[in-house]
Amino acid sequence: MRAVHFCSSCGKVQPPVPVDYFMFFGFTAKLDLDTASLEKEFYALSRRLHPDLFAQANPEERAFSLEQSSMLNDAYRTLKDPIKRTEYLLRLEGIELEEQSKQATEKARATGELKKQVVPPDLLEEVFELNMHLEELGAQKKLGEDDPALLEEIGKAKLSLEEKHDALLHDLKTEWKKWDETIDNGREVDRPKILATMLDLLNRRNYIRNLLRDVNEAVE
Amino acid sequence: MSSDLIVGIDLGTANSLVAYMQGDFPVVIPGEDGLNLVPSVVALDATNQIVVGNAARKYLIETPERAVYSVKRLMGRGIEDIQEELKLFPFQLADDLQPGEVLRLKIGERTYTPPEISAFILRQLKRNAERFFSSPVTHAVITVPAYFNDAQRQATKDAGRIAGLNVLRLVNEPTTASLAYGLDKKKNGVVAVYDLGGGTFDISILKLHDGIFEVIATNGDTHLGGDDIDNLLIALALDDIRGDLAIDVSRNGEAVARIRKAVIEAKIALSSQLTAKLDVDLPGGKKYQREISRELFEHLVQPIVDRTVSPCKQALKDANLKPEQIDEVVLVGGSTRIHKVRQLVQDLFGRVPHTDLNPDEVVALGAAVQAKILGGGSEITQDMLLLDVTPLSLGIEVAGGVTDKIILRNSTIPASATQYYTTQVDGQTNVAIHVLQGERELARDCRSLARFDLKGVPPMPAGMPRIEVKFLIDANGILRVSAREQRSGKEAEIDVQPSYGLTDEQVENMLLESFDFAEDDFRQRQIIEARREADTILTALAKGKKNQAWQQLTNDERRNVEALEKALINVKDGDDYHAIRASIDALNQATMHLAELMMDTVVSTALKGKAMDDADSDLEEAPQAGHPVAKAEFK
Numbered sequence: 001m002r003a004v005h006f007c008s009s010c011g012k013v014q015p016p017v018p019v020d021y022f023m024f025f026g027f028t029a030k031l032d033l034d035t036a037s038l039e040k041e042f043y044a045l046s047r048r049l050h051p052d053l054f055a056q057a058n059p060e061e062r063a064f065s066l067e068q069s070s071m072l073n074d075a076y077r078t079l080k081d082p083i084k085r086t087e088y089l090l091r092l093e094g095i096e097l098e099e100q101s102k103q104a105t106e107k108a109r110a111t112g113e114l115k116k117q118v119v120p121p122d123l124l125e126e127v128f129e130l131n132m133h134l135e136e137l138g139a140q141k142k143l144g145e146d147d148p149a150l151l152e153e154i155g156k157a158k159l160s161l162e163e164k165h166d167a168l169l170h171d172l173k174t175e176w177k178k179w180d181e182t183i184d185n186g187r188e189v190d191r192p193k194i195l196a197t198m199l200d201l202l203n204r205r206n207y208i209r210n211l212l213r214d215v216n217e218a219v220e
Numbered sequence: 221m222s223s224d225l226i227v228g229i230d231l232g233t234a235n236s237l238v239a240y241m242q243g244d245f246p247v248v249i250p251g252e253d254g255l256n257l258v259p260s261v262v263a264l265d266a267t268n269q270i271v272v273g274n275a276a277r278k279y280l281i282e283t284p285e286r287a288v289y290s291v292k293r294l295m296g297r298g299i300e301d302i303q304e305e306l307k308l309f310p311f312q313l314a315d316d317l318q319p320g321e322v323l324r325l326k327i328g329e330r331t332y333t334p335p336e337i338s339a340f341i342l343r344q345l346k347r348n349a350e351r352f353f354s355s356p357v358t359h360a361v362i363t364v365p366a367y368f369n370d371a372q373r374q375a376t377k378d379a380g381r382i383a384g385l386n387v388l389r390l391v392n393e394p395t396t397a398s399l400a401y402g403l404d405k406k407k408n409g410v411v412a413v414y415d416l417g418g419g420t421f422d423i424s425i426l427k428l429h430d431g432i433f434e435v436i437a438t439n440g441d442t443h444l445g446g447d448d449i450d451n452l453l454i455a456l457a458l459d460d461i462r463g464d465l466a467i468d469v470s471r472n473g474e475a476v477a478r479i480r481k482a483v484i485e486a487k488i489a490l491s492s493q494l495t496a497k498l499d500v501d502l503p504g505g506k507k508y509q510r511e512i513s514r515e516l517f518e519h520l521v522q523p524i525v526d527r528t529v530s531p532c533k534q535a536l537k538d539a540n541l542k543p544e545q546i547d548e549v550v551l552v553g554g555s556t557r558i559h560k561v562r563q564l565v566q567d568l569f570g571r572v573p574h575t576d577l578n579p580d581e582v583v584a585l586g587a588a589v590q591a592k593i594l595g596g597g598s599e600i601t602q603d604m605l606l607l608d609v610t611p612l613s614l615g616i617e618v619a620g621g622v623t624d625k626i627i628l629r630n631s632t633i634p635a636s637a638t639q640y641y642t643t644q645v646d647g648q649t650n651v652a653i654h655v656l657q658g659e660r661e662l663a664r665d666c667r668s669l670a671r672f673d674l675k676g677v678p679p680m681p682a683g684m685p686r687i688e689v690k691f692l693i694d695a696n697g698i699l700r701v702s703a704r705e706q707r708s709g710k711e712a713e714i715d716v717q718p719s720y721g722l723t724d725e726q727v728e729n730m731l732l733e734s735f736d737f738a739e740d741d742f743r744q745r746q747i748i749e750a751r752r753e754a755d756t757i758l759t760a761l762a763k764g765k766k767n768q769a770w771q772q773l774t775n776d777e778r779r780n781v782e783a784l785e786k787a788l789i790n791v792k793d794g795d796d797y798h799a800i801r802a803s804i805d806a807l808n809q810a811t812m813h814l815a816e817l818m819m820d821t822v823v824s825t826a827l828k829g830k831a832m833d834d835a836d837s838d839l840e841e842a843p844q845a846g847h848p849v850a851k852a853e854f855k
Contacts, residue, residue, distance in 0.1 A: 043432050050605055051634060051695040055388050055594035058790050066694055070634035073607075077631060 021075035031176035228587025234418030237584035246588035263287035284473035296371030342383035366392035367440030394424035396586035409547035417553035431603030437538035439531035453483035617654035617663035769817035
């Protein structure tokens, strides 16, 4: 059921009750979410909760509106993005992702600490080759040289990574459906395996996304 | 409060305007001189009176040391930030300025902070509106560049308060402009607003959906605008003069001011003509004359115009959109009259931009629409709602001097986020929280917004404390930060007081001082003083409630105090002086017993042989000024 944002008798805005983002919108914690109806709900709730509508209200209502609409925006931002949504569900289930974010990379760069980085074994060879190419490209750039063959190699690798990335997203969506089924049929025993698969897919996906970012930065 | 009397204000680098909703249409309120644009110029006249706007312009030339323009460039900035500005603008800093202090500028013999100077402009706009309505105007919406950081926003809000305005909302200029455009044609689609003004550049990409104006991405440069073009032309002229006439007038304030006036006129003329003439009388009876072709002008401004490209591309990237997915492009700001700018926008987005509304007025008109929405709305604004974003990421500094982002740029505001941290050293009892704004990975490359300490964390092995840092950005784009150690419950909370910001007390003092030489009424002053007293007693009470004496009160007493506390909170921001006064008195009366009990506690603890220092610190904890405690004498 949807969280209570307004008083049932006077209709006034209420302080947010601690609920998860799915409940905030009145959704069950399903992953194959209809983003169109999410957007519709977001706009509808914005029209009732936004601080602009409480500019003339008393300080208490203004404060509630601020809290409620910030939570609404945070929830919408998280749920509308397929990756953030999946990560959020994993967190709700008590699972933390590996640190493969850009932030972790930069932090590692700045502090010299080793970043937790797990290269998916089946990618090892490809990644090794790609890194060689990227280093070569960097060296050439410094000399002001331009090697079309090298760029083509990198372009190919990039294409292959993009394909893998899309395939992972496709696999992730399959897991969403499995997860959603367990919500419908209540089979909690199936969930740990699905969660573990999703975690693995997300980690691989993040790894590939970081690689792609490196490639794009190098080529630009 | 009648909602008609909430005005919309565009506080611009070059010009400022005030507008309101007249029925279904926003209109600009003209000044006494009949002109809509109030130049953002403040000067002291021969009798040491502050003059603003068109009336102040002549002093830029006659007595340049007694006039100031483009002060918006200095809002919320420190002396370290403005070295480039100082090379290009004739800002005269106060002689006794200390590093880290809020800037103060000299106007004649007086010195003022940028928010005070902006407040003079706001006060003029307020007066213009009051003359127009024949009634007081106390509430306003003020626009700021979308790319303004927290400190610049705070400074703008302070300026409003110093001018005696209750600033209901700060709104982003490009978003505001889109409101003015969206009023008559409620379309759905994606709109890009390209806003190149006197001193700032913003690009915002919005999604319009049945009256909701949802900003998807914004980017910009708070130091890029028409001013930069003027400075280029001035440099060209100074070069000419050195070469042709063999004199250097670059240090002559009056000569530079004359050249500036001439190049601005030429720049404007070149938007409609192919050539323009410069004709300047120089000191010593010499004359500087030359012609500038549009071709040369466009060649000169190309580098400046080009600087808008990368923010546009970044905004598109952040919005995850390609130029062809933009349905409409809207131009805002006087500098978008330049042909070269229009050409660039057309090339970037592949479509002819809209220019139906006057680019100088559209922001003020939109602000009037937003003022109407905040005032409860009318039929025409009924479905309209702005959902804006924070332009820059916000975070804190973590070990190694790295920025840990807590809220990412382009998050819809209000926004909040919580992160957890821990200590690095065994037994660490203080945790320094350094609040940062910006996209860079290292703290030293980001804008430092504030520093505060979470004190009194119980000594624990490193890594044990669980420190929760919560960020909340309100609808004005202003940040509030709180930190709490979860195991001990130790808390610290601040409204981010920007590193180059004014304290609340300074703002209030400036406001009170401003009444001394302004025509403003006694009532306003009374309200402010009452509010200040209300804040004091509420702070004192909040502390008192943590004291053990609070538990010694009866349930009835506590209930009564809390009811009166709530009542005071509810009236104190209103305009009813008598209500605030009555509430303060009632709360004072009700907390008398609490105050007495607290004094007893302090005395008895001291007598029990507790170290004097501790007794002092207990006293420190107790309510300070006003009531409940301070007035009771310690005998």
